Amino acid sequence: MSKGSHLVAAMTRSDSTFEEIPIIDLKDISSTDPTVRRALADTIRDACINVGFFYVKNHTIPQSAIDDAIASGKRFFSLPLETKKGLDIHKTGNFKGYTALLGENTNSDNRGDLHEGFDFGWEEFSGKGRAAEEDGVMGGGNVWPEGLPGFREACLEYYHAAVNLGKMFFPLFALALDLPENFFDDKTTKPAAIMRLLYYPPQTGTVDDRVEGIGAHTDYECFTILWQDSVQALQVLNAAGKWIDAVPIPGTLVINIGDQFARWSNDVLKSTVHRAVNRSGVERYSIPLFFGSDFNVKLEPLPGCVTEDNPAKYEVVTAGEYVKSRLEATYNKH
Ligand SMILES: O=C(O)CCC(=O)C(=O)O
Ligand SMILES: [Fe+2]
Numbered sequence: 194m195s196k197g198s199h200l201v202a203a204m205t206r207s208d209s210t211f212e213e214i215p216i217i218d219l220k221d222i223s224s225t226d227p228t229v230r231r232a233l234a235d236t237i238r239d240a241c242i243n244v245g246f247f248y249v250k251n252h253t254i255p256q257s258a259i260d261d262a263i264a265s266g267k268r269f270f271s272l273p274l275e276t277k278k279g280l281d282i283h284k285t286g287n288f289k290g291y292t293a294l295l296g297e298n299t300n301s302d303n304r305g306d307l308h309e310g311f312d313f314g315w316e317e318f319s320g321k322g323r324a325a326e327e328d329g330v331m332g333g334g335n336v337w338p339e340g341l342p343g344f345r346e347a348c349l350e351y352y353h354a355a356v357n358l359g360k361m362f363f364p365l366f367a368l369a370l371d372l373p374e375n376f377f378d379d380k381t382t383k384p385a386a387i388m389r390l391l392y393y394p395p396q397t398g399t400v401d402d403r404v405e406g407i408g409a410h411t412d413y414e415c416f417t418i419l420w421q422d423s424v425q426a427l428q429v430l431n432a433a434g435k436w437i438d439a440v441p442i443p444g445t446l447v448i449n450i451g452d453q454f455a456r457w458s459n460d461v462l463k464s465t466v467h468r469a470v471n472r473s474g475v476e477r478y479s480i481p482l483f484f485g486s487d488f489n490v491k492l493e494p495l496p497g498c499v500t501e502d503n504p505a506k507y508e509v510v511t512a513g514e515y516v517k518s519r520l521e522a523t524y525n526k527h
Contacts, residue, residue, distance in 0.1 A: 200371055201503040204461045207242040209432035214439055214447075215240045216248040222361050234368035241369065241450050245465030246429050248445040253361075254354045259420055262351035263478055265344045266390035270309055272338065280336045282312060287325075287333045288387075288520050289313050294394070297523055300408025300468070307406050307471075311390045313337075315383070318349055327383050329488030329513030330520065348388070351480065355418050356386050359484040362416065362448070370458060371497050377486070385414055385485030385516065392478055393426060393471040406469040406477070412451035413519040414485035414512075419447040424477035430466040439467070453485055453515060456507040459498040488513030 217236050221229045240247035269277070274293070282290040289312050295305030313335040316322045325332030337345045363377040363384075370376075393406040406426055421427060427439040427447070439447055455464035471477045490512045494505050 200461055200497045201500045203238070204242055205502065209243055209245075209463065209465075211244045211431050212435075212437060214244055214246045214248060214429065214437065216250060216442070216445065218251055219249045219253065220251040222251075222253065222365070230365070230368060230374075234365050237365055238369035241366075241454075241462040243463075244429070245463030246439065246447060246449040246467070248442055248447055250442075250445050252446050253358050254351070254420075254446070258347075258351045258354045259480075261343075261347040262390070262480060263422070265341070265347040266311070266392065266478055266480070268341055269311055269338060269344060269390065270392040272341070276338065276340075277309075280311075280338060282310075283524060285336055287314075287331055288524065289331070289333075290336045295404075298408065299410040299523055300405070301522070302403065303405060303408040304401065304403040306408055307394065307396060307404050308469075309392045312387060313348060313352070314385075314387050316349060316352075318346070318353075323383060327488075328385070330517040331385065331387060331488075348390070352386070352388050352482070355388065355480075355482045356384075356484075358446075359384070359386065359416075359418055359482065362484075366416070366454070366462075370461065370495055372495065380486045380490045383487055385488060385512065386482060387414075388480065388482045390478070390480055392476065393424075393469060394476060395474050396470070396472050397474060400472065406471045409466050409468040411455075411464040411466055412449060412481075412483060413453065413516050414451045414483040415454040415457075416451055417447075417449050417481050417483050419449070419479060419481045421447060421479040422477060424471065424473045424475055426469040426471040426473065426477050427479075428468055428470065430468075436468075451483065451485075452519075453492060453512050456492045456510075456515070457495055457498075459494045459503060459506055461498045461503075485516065486512045488516075 277291045280290040292310035297306045364374040367376040423441045428436040450462045452464045454462045
């Protein structure tokens with residue numbers, strides 16, 4: 194059997210009627226022992242083929258960075274609406290800044306998402322960002338609120354810790370796809386990395402089913418690293434059409450595959466539909482960080498993912514074009 198049919202065969206045997214989301218221990222993520230790395234990559238592959246979601250523990254992001262980012266997020270969201278609207282994501286032109294309640298509609302059948310958000314991208318502590326031509330539609334500077342000392346620093350502290358974790362994942366995904374470990378290196382020299390602080394008010398009283406915290410969707414990039422607080426809201430759709438709770442587990446992050454990886458791997462890796470609905474009665478916070486390839490990379494099917502039984506499913510587009518079209522649809526910028 195060729196390598197290609199091996200992957201596709203694994204995918205064909207996969208079972209996506211999961212009832213639970215697997216937990217993967219990352220204690221060996223920096224190991225240089227090939228056997229140990231192979232074993233970790235195999236666990237990741239099983240999770241990505243069957244579920245498209247997994248928790249990680251021992252994930253390397255310091256608890257202090259999480260605590261500071263969340264505390265800063267809470268300060269930001271409690272600013273007056275007018276102040277936050279000064280940073281409106283619809284006005285910045287590069288999908289960075291503030292999203293008000295119902296300012297975004299992730300599922301086009303819905304009436305708007307019941308969350309507030311604050312989005313930003315690559316920036317060094319020194320303030321150096323990326324030029325527009327290095328980051329596609331998301332290129333150009335971040336916008337930061339005035340009068341919140343330490344906010345930017347706390348955001349960037351978490352951001353860089355999460356970006357470092359994300360960079361450690363690409364070699365593991367390469368191994369999981371039977372590719373050389375360095376396969377993604379030259380395709381992720383300036384990887385897309387967009388972070389959001391999200392605030393979900395509780396939905397109480399009579400609830401319109403078309404208003405959810407974030408409507409059912411798949412993510413746009415290669416994979417997402419999500420921190421969630423202890424309030425249950427995130428749900429993942431299995432192949433039987435059942436919503437499975439991604440129960441908050443202290444000390445873990447949630448990792449999920451997005452559409453770029455699904456397209457690139459011709460659906461060997463699953464980009465699974467999910468949503469967040471906060472009917473807990475209390476406020477909820479989360480921090481997704483969307484991790485992609487360099488924006489000019491063509492998402493041509495990876496070696497081993499296309500066979501006679503699994504012909505190419507997607508039109509080849511660049512990563513940047515793909516994300517741009519999805520963001521424009523979400524924020525209604527046509
Ligand atoms: O807040 C969450 O748990 C999920 C957020 C999410 O799915 C997203 O921002 O794409
Ligand atoms: Fe998502």
